[in-house]
Amino acid sequence: MTAAAAPAIHRPRSRLNRRLATQVFFLLAALYFLLPLVAVLIFTFAGRWTANILPDSYTLDWWAQALGNPDLVGSFWTSIVLATGTAILDILFVVPAAYWARVRNRRLRPIIELGAAIPFCLPYIVIAFGILQLSGIVVPALQGTFLLLMLGHTAIAFPFVYWAVDAAMAAAGVERLSEAGEACGATPIQIIRRVILPNITPGLVTGSILAFATSFGEFAMAQVVGRGVRTVPIWSAEALRSYISAPGTFNQLAVITFITFALLFVLSVVIVYLNRSQTVRLVPGAAEVGEAERA
Amino acid sequence: MTSGVSLQDVRKSFGNVQALDGVSLEIESGELIALLGPSGCGKTTLLRSVAGLEQPDEGRILIGDRDVTDVPTRERPIGMVFQSYALFPNMTVRQNIAFPLTVRRRPAAEIKARTDEMLELVNLVPQADRYPNQISGGQAQRSALGRALAPAPDVLLLDEPLSALDALVRTRLRDEIRRVQQLVKTTAIYVTHDQSEAMAIADRVAVLNHGRVEQIAAPPDLYETPATQFSATFVGSRNALELPVREGQVSLGNAFSVAAPAGASRAMVFFRPEDVEVGSNGVGHPATVEFKIFLGATSRLHLVADSDGQQARFYADLPSRRAVALEPGTRVSVRVAPGDVRAFPIGG
Numbered sequence: 146m147t148a149a150a151a152p153a154i155h156r157p158r159s160r161l162n163r164r165l166a167t168q169v170f171f172l173l174a175a176l177y178f179l180l181p182l183v184a185v186l187i188f189t190f191a192g193r194w195t196a197n198i199l200p201d202s203y204t205l206d207w208w209a210q211a212l213g214n215p216d217l218v219g220s221f222w223t224s225i226v227l228a229t230g231t232a233i234l235d236i237l238f239v240v241p242a243a244y245w246a247r248v249r250n251r252r253l254r255p256i257i258e259l260g261a262a263i264p265f266c267l268p269y270i271v272i273a274f275g276i277l278q279l280s281g282i283v284v285p286a287l288q289g290t291f292l293l294l295m296l297g298h299t300a301i302a303f304p305f306v307y308w309a310v311d312a313a314m315a316a317a318g319v320e321r322l323s324e325a326g327e328a329c330g331a332t333p334i335q336i337i338r339r340v341i342l343p344n345i346t347p348g349l350v351t352g353s354i355l356a357f358a359t360s361f362g363e364f365a366m367a368q369v370v371g372r373g374v375r376t377v378p379i380w381s382a383e384a385l386r387s388y389i390s391a392p393g394t395f396n397q398l399a400v401i402t403f404i405t406f407a408l409l410f411v412l413s414v415v416i417v418y419l420n421r422s423q424t425v426r427l428v429p430g431a432a433e434v435g436e437a438e439r440a
Numbered sequence: 441m442t443s444g445v446s447l448q449d450v451r452k453s454f455g456n457v458q459a460l461d462g463v464s465l466e467i468e469s470g471e472l473i474a475l476l477g478p479s480g481c482g483k484t485t486l487l488r489s490v491a492g493l494e495q496p497d498e499g500r501i502l503i504g505d506r507d508v509t510d511v512p513t514r515e516r517p518i519g520m521v522f523q524s525y526a527l528f529p530n531m532t533v534r535q536n537i538a539f540p541l542t543v544r545r546r547p548a549a550e551i552k553a554r555t556d557e558m559l560e561l562v563n564l565v566p567q568a569d570r571y572p573n574q575i576s577g578g579q580a581q582r583s584a585l586g587r588a589l590a591p592a593p594d595v596l597l598l599d600e601p602l603s604a605l606d607a608l609v610r611t612r613l614r615d616e617i618r619r620v621q622q623l624v625k626t627t628a629i630y631v632t633h634d635q636s637e638a639m640a641i642a643d644r645v646a647v648l649n650h651g652r653v654e655q656i657a658a659p660p661d662l663y664e665t666p667a668t669q670f671s672a673t674f675v676g677s678r679n680a681l682e683l684p685v686r687e688g689q690v691s692l693g694n695a696f697s698v699a700a701p702a703g704a705s706r707a708m709v710f711f712r713p714e715d716v717e718v719g720s721n722g723v724g725h726p727a728t729v730e731f732k733i734f735l736g737a738t739s740r741l742h743l744v745a746d747s748d749g750q751q752a753r754f755y756a757d758l759p760s761r762r763a764v765a766l767e768p769g770t771r772v773s774v775r776v777a778p779g780d781v782r783a784f785p786i787g788g
Binding site for chain 2 (some may be wrong): 311317321322324325327328329331339343344
């Protein structure tokens with residue numbers, strides 16, 4: 146911070162102030178986002194915690210119990226597989242559809258946009274009962290299975306993937322790249338694999354992480370559609386209910402919450418990193434500026 | 441290797457807009473033809489139809505002897521250069537140029553040799569391993585040219601390839617494209633709205649308007665003898681005056697008098713500023729200098745003359761040295777040789 150402030154002395158005062166304001170704002174924002182996480186982390190290590198701001202004693206028991214609880218670890222892995230599967234299915238469905246709607250048949254776009262609004266207009270619980278009724282008529286064998294729940298999550302998470310992928314496609318100018326690919330003699334599959342996918346990576350990553358997070362934290366549909374499938378939110382709800390009889394579950398819940406947070410945080414950092422490198426690559430003239438500075 | 445292109449009564453409409461209204465065109469093998477016209481004249485639609493990126497409603501398109509009208513783009517023997525470069529950002533210049541060969545699954549050694557040859561041809565050997573965002577616009581367009589030519593296409597299609605570049609780079613790259621095209625002797629179709637670009641680069645220029653070919657001619661012929669009023673207005677900067685027809689003649693006082701188009705009561709006449717002879721000896725028609733613009737070697741005089749009680753305004757270009765004394769307000773006399781005046785009928 147001192148290094149940054151030193152050359153700023155020669156600058157006009159208002160600019161210095163603006164920079165200071167930016168830093169203060171950044172610090173406040175960081176506090177706002179990190180404090181709850183820190184609180185959860187402290188709770189996972191708290192032994193006795195009375196009316197003080199910090200715990201009276203610390204312990205690793207909760208971590209040991211949480212990680213040694215087959216019920217909890219099992220639901221954690223169930224959720225991981227469910228969320229990963231949802232993200233992969235969404236990418237597989239959305240990329241070809243978004244590409245087709247952009248390049249081949251733009252009249253599909255309003256239909257997809259409308260479909261993308263549905264999970265926001267209807268509560269998940271309503272969609273969940275809808276899926277339950279429909280699957281009861283069409284594929285009763287799927288009811289209560291992991292697969293049906295994954296399909297349900299794919300349906301509610303698809304708008305995030307669609308928006309992220311569609312925006313990345315707009316930024317990359319896929320219509321133009323696609324025509325150039327065709328003029329080069331490439332088949333549609335070659336175009337998607339070698340030209341489109343490498344140029345929409347940030348959108349793919351953003352979209353799949355949003356789909357992952359949506360599925361990982363979803364409760365209502367897991368409760369209704371996936372009876373028998375024990376995800377982390379389902380386990381957490383049960384832990385909350387049994388708080389009185391088994392007080393330790395709260396701390397275990399904190400452990401799993403923290404792990405989930407940390408996982409998503411790492412994933413977000415990956416997104417931001419990927420997006421930044423992509424921005425540098427796509428901004429025209431960025432390289433020339435760099436060269437001029439070096440010269 | 442290279443072959444001509446034949447367009448036979450090609451028609452295409454977008455909703456109510458008739459983009460191509462029966463275009464027929466024979467392009468010789470090895471010829472560079474420029475499609476020239478204002479925006480919306482159908483020139484880009486025509487080019488994209490040859491590429492297969494648009495499907496004509498009617499008509500046939502032949503490349504050589506092969507009818508390609510229903511052949512998908514990727515199977516047509518074409519190479520295309522786009523206005524916006526359309527290089528693949530995830531590939532280096534070398535990978536971009538190699539792309540048409542890799543997707544055709546050519547042997548690696550052949551790809552390498554051909555790519556090196558192309559890099560050499562478009563002078564990009566030093567930039568071969570850079571990404572598109574690390575090179576200038578001119579270099580990007582040369583990469584695109586190399587990519588288009590790599591599979592040795594029968595026809596090279598260029599869609600306003602210079603529009604995104606600044607003026608200096610534009611003329612250099614224009615000459616570069618011409619040099620390369622002559623070297624590889626490929627048939628080329630070049631779309632532009634810039635008439636001087638079309639004149640400079642093409643063997644023949646096709647002037648398009650409202651989805652029709654107005655005129656197709658070699659640049660000097662087009663410049664000297666525009667066949668239609670549209671060609672006359674669009675090609676070169678011309679004076680345009682609307683004048684009455686009297687006894688089969690249309691004239692501006694004593695400046696010129698030419699035969700009027702048959703049956704017209706009024707005519708639109710066109711003549712070039714450089715064809716206006718400006719003198720002070722009283723031969724011709726009197727005119728007054730309104731103002732003068734210095735353009736370097738030449739100066740442009742804005743003149744006003746009396747024509748049947750109406751004021752006629754037009755320009756004259758003359759060498760700057762001879763224009764020194766011609767300040768605003770100077771009375772001069774003007775003449776235009778009848779051979780330099782073209783008259784077209786107005787109305788029925």
